[in-house]
Amino acid sequence: MPNSPDVVVIGGGIIGCSTAYQLVKRGMKVTVIERESVGCEASGVATGMISVMSIEDPGPFLDLARASFELYKTLAPELRDASGIDFYYGEASWLDLAFTEEEEEANRKAMSWKKDLVPRVTWLSDDDIRRVESRVSAQARSGVFFEGLAQVDAYRLTLAFTKAAESLGVVIRYAEATGLTTSGDRISGVATSTGDVGCDAVVLAMGAWSGLIEPWIGMPVPVEPLKGQILKLRAPGPPLVGNLHLGSFYVTPKLDGSILAGGYDSKVGFDKRARDEGTYRILGEVARICPPMQDAVLVEESTGLRPLTPDMIPILGPVPGLEGAFIATGHQRKGITLAAMTGKVMAQVVSGQDTELPIEAFSLARFGNGARIKGDE
Ligand SMILES: Cc1cc2nc3c(=O)[nH]c(=O)nc-3n(C[C@H](O)[C@H](O)[C@H](O)COP(=O)(O)OP(=O)(O)OC[C@H]3O[C@@H](n4cnc5c(N)ncnc54)[C@H](O)[C@@H]3O)c2cc1C
The missing domain is CATH 3.50.50.60 (FAD/NAD(P)-binding domain)
Structure with missing residues (x-):
């Protein structure tokens, strides 16, 4: 036709x-x-x-x-x-934190192959972490800092x-x-x-x-769908240095000034409802990673279904x-x-x-x- x-x-x-x-x-x-x-x-x-x-x-x-x-x-x-449309394309950094010996060992192993995939990778001691981002919890014993990634809205x-x-x-x-x-x-x-x-x-x-x-x-x-729950937060102070990660949880600054936090995933078919358990778990982990974030305001919560093969x-x-x-x-x-x-x-x-x-x-x-x-x- x-x-x-x-x-x-x-x-x-x-x-x-x-x-x-x-x-x-x-x-x-x-x-x-x-x-x-x-x-x-x-x-x-x-x-x-x-x-x-x-x-x-x-x-x-x-x-x-x-x-x-x-x-x-x-x-x-x-x-x-x-x-x-400005979709806030720009540079991003990522800090994988370790609070325990096991997490430190896992980060060390991952760094051995991740270093070939990212422009700049630095091992950080506990003192280095505080220099890079003073708001990270005192429980962090080391970290791996990845620079030269990108981000968008x-x-x-x-x-x-x-x-x-x-x-x-x-x-x-x-x-x-x-x-x-x-x-x-x-x-x-x-x-x-x-x-x-x-x-x-x-x-x-x-x-x-x-x-x-x-x-x-x-x-x-x-x-199959894999549900991810994600929170948008607002907090006073300058933007975080990058995406702060501990295990599966993360808190990340966006170039529009907002902060996203997530890491709570579940396989529950096509049920897209946000769960209170997920919200509390993410907020708890964010405060553990970065204690000043306990004063952050929860602006929005969303879920999305990722397509998995x-x-x-x-x-x-x-x-x-x-x-x-x-x-x-x-x-x-x-x-x-x-x-x-x-x-x-x-x-x-x-x-x-x-x-x-x-x-x-x-x-x-x-x-x-x-x-x-x-x-x-
Ligand atoms: C919490 C979370 C965080 C993520 N973070 C990242 C990240 O940081 N970086 C990254 O690279 N990826 C990330 N992802 C993954 C990324 O979002 C997905 O891989 C991607 O959005 C999949 O895109 P899509 O177009 O295939 O699916 P979708 O965005 O789900 O689009 C599919 C579309 O098809 C439509 N549709 C379905 N059936 C029909 C029909 N019968 N008729 C008409 N329309 C139909 C739906 O309405 C929908 O709009 C994240 C995902 C989640 C959930």
Whole structure:
């Protein structure tokens, strides 16, 4: 049909919006279908660290994350100009603290591989810590200080991808996608709560809900939600020196002057309710890490569902056996970091170009027909 898009992207999170932006830049006619609002799920609540430092094993996943980290250096100003939205892209630091001998040993081991992933890494004694950030608890016996990472406001970055994409002609349609329409083994459109949309190609970027498309494509997509709870705080005094970490808990300064704190995760399906237990636990850990923070004011609490795969590696590329169908999901804790390069390689594969990085390792086919996610909590 003359007015039909070439490509429909299902899901207005950061992965869908980044892909839509890169597709329209390649001359494709694109519609994004989002059931609620752009950035309303994980992409809108994420802490916004851009870093590769949690990826221990060399390989395609680390290469993708590194390439994405680098790409933001040119993409961030491009998006800011195209959208007019400041998403507070800037430098970030990270301080892994140890209060016990075991934590110190774990930090020492992690430093041995993390030092190759981060521009500047320094081992800090207890005295050094107080020099770097005087508000850290006296219980801290050592720390590892990582400098040269990056950060954004994740919600504003998602909006910037969207607005930049819209300025080039992408249409955002607010509806729930309910299935795919096909002609033989080819995609012919997307069925939605407000009618069918014809297209030649579809990109499935539905985050934690990606597992629900099994009946649409006739094969399992092993993605499960991992809920993360996050608090926005305000506190007097100058910004903290960086993201202060103890175990899974953290408190981090943002470039808009707010402070985010989190580290309380749970596997409870699609239940997005914030739990009091999580709120108290995060506030307690924040005060333990940084005692002056006990006077911080709780401004907002949110939760987000991260899309997890069994091997913790994203799923990117064509859907096997269904021509014109592509999938981009499973970015777990790293979707903001990975969004820049994910959008680019997805747009390349959909428009038939060679991808800048090999993406075979991310194929949905790697799970065969029945992978299940191991319960780890
Ligand atoms: C607390 C927390 C902190 C995090 N911190 C970081 C961080 O510091 N750095 C980092 O790199 N990553 C971080 N992440 C991870 C990151 O947020 C996710 O990996 C990323 O947002 C996933 O993006 P997405 O677009 O795949 O999913 P989502 O943002 O969840 O978007 C999916 C979209 O699809 C839509 N959708 C689903 N089904 C349908 C349908 N049938 N029809 C239409 N629309 C549909 C949803 O409404 C949603 O808008 C964090 C996550 C959480 C929860």
